[in-house]
Amino acid sequence: MDEPLKATEPAAVEDAAPATVKVAGSLPEIVPDHTTDDLKIVMGDFEGPLDLLLHLIRQEQVSIYDIPVARITDEYLRYLQVMQNLDMAVAGDFLVMAATLIELKTKMLLPRDPFAAVEEEADPRNELVDQLLEYQKYKAAAQMLWSRATVERAVFKRAELETDKNNPEVVVGVFDLLRVFQEILGRHADEVLLEIEREEISMAEMIERLRNMVMSAGELNLRVFFERARSRSELVLAFLSVLELVRTTEIKLFQRKTFGDILARVAS
Amino acid sequence: MAKQQGTEQAFDVDPLAAEADGELETADSSREAERGEADLTPLTVQNVGERKAIIEALIYVSDEPLNAKSVAEVLKEDPSVVEAGIASLVEEFNGRASGLQLREVAGGWQFATRPEYHEHVRAFLKSRPSAKLSLASLETLAVIAYKQPITVPEILDIRGVQSPSSIKTLLDKKLIVAKGRKEAVGRPMMYGTSKAFLIQFGLKDLSELPSIEDFEDLVSGVV
């Protein structure tokens, strides 16, 4: 429709040697390089399997109403192969279409039921053709939207007036309500997580924490130790654990000056 | 939509819905008082020229495309009279070889710069073209615009893909809105285009979209 049609030889090079692969921005094409036997592949990205299929049909210059399924399927699979070779993640969409094409190819190879009336036997390609025709329309409509938006972007509205500030043009829909609600629930989820953590620390663990901190630091400012407490109950546990280690004479408390910070060190 | 908590940013609810409803009024006392006052001394329009001038002023101050009905309510006049005023204003304005145009978009009228001067305007505003929509999003938007109201599986089916990510993008950009649920198994949510869609794509209304069959003719000629 809008791509330059590249006259390419219908893939006679089924098992062609590794192609010179170049990934370019937009125009996807498989160009035979006549100087060598290699294929030079310029890869583009496709919106989906239907997009790729349409591209191949156009590239092969075949009729959409009479798709040579075998040929197009081979091309399609070859394209997927290239994508995979390029380490591009081949989305499930493309693989589903590959399966559809292979099934279609098989059906086309099956001999027709000689006893069936001609009109009864629908062309197995019909469904795919309908799908492609339908998709093609919206693909073209997307182009139309694109050009409309382009023109619109060349049109400017007046700058904001003082009066606008009373009426900001922010539209709220139902999904905004849902999102806001989820955010509120999210705030709650955080709190709940903290709650669980809080309850998980035991007296024994707190004593162990204090012991480790004093040992590793040699000298520990209790303010630092207490500040690690994440809740009131942890703070209580922290205080109790200090008392406990002092009681068992594992640590000693002292001050460098009157009213100074209280420090703890291992009792020698 | 801004999410910072505690800011004074305000949100308007869907203007389309608000329009359909006429108005959803707040019981703000000062406003009630003002309106009462206005009712006592109705603002009258003296003549055709004054009406035109007032319409021009109102279109200018309105932050959204303004329709005849809203103007008629303020002037307490018949919408058809206002429409005639708008038509005369449009004729005058668009007849001038000027930098501004008066155009109809999303069911209302709005002043805007003429597209032919976009380079200068852009250079002045030092702005870069802002809106960015991927082709995937545009495809999805095209499907929704022509098939609305439509469900997510129906959209994906036409596009032949499985990921609904572009639908989410369009919702975030407010180009589409939820349009109720389909009376089918699972009551899936349906989507349609928004007023913002009309504005962003410069459409008077949905009927201004070319028929989808036109694209059929266009594409079948290709191969």
Place this chain on the structure above:
Amino acid sequence: MAKQQGTEQAFDVDPLAAEADGELETADSSREAERGEADLTPLTVQNVGERKAIIEALIYVSDEPLNAKSVAEVLKEDPSVVEAGIASLVEEFNGRASGLQLREVAGGWQFATRPEYHEHVRAFLKSRPSAKLSLASLETLAVIAYKQPITVPEILDIRGVQSPSSIKTLLDKKLIVAKGRKEAVGRPMMYGTSKAFLIQFGLKDLSELPSIEDFEDLVSGVV
């Protein structure tokens, strides 16, 4: 035609490029090239009429009163030439018996409505349906919509705030209504959304509110 990888890889919509070759541009390199090119060829003004039109457009989009010097910089012209253009524009504009005037303020020019229509402008601005919601109100509304019927303490608890002021706002805006009393200590009043809420958000009934599942369907990659 440009092809883009499935998801949200966006392309810049550059009307310059579009007009030039009628095609989508995607590759970054080509865009860079265009921009460079644009810089090489300064924007020229063809004639007096075009200059006037551009000045009009620039004054219209400027958020501050615009002076000749600023325009001259954009047009790469002599300020005196621009001044002549502005003078001619002012003469034309203020000669019209219209709702807008072009006035000089703070050393620059700006459009403004004429003072004689200020009553109509004021009446119009007041008449606009204001369904403004602060984020706090929106949050409260969301909680009520999804948890109704619900009491005030329950709302405050979920939101993690102390002030019930946004509930009053929503009641004033008639977006929520009282829904009877809860059979609990003190028999507190319960609240739910109103019919106005449904209209405002374009819902037939509450079952049309999107659910977490609807949202997750859109966010999660594959349906």
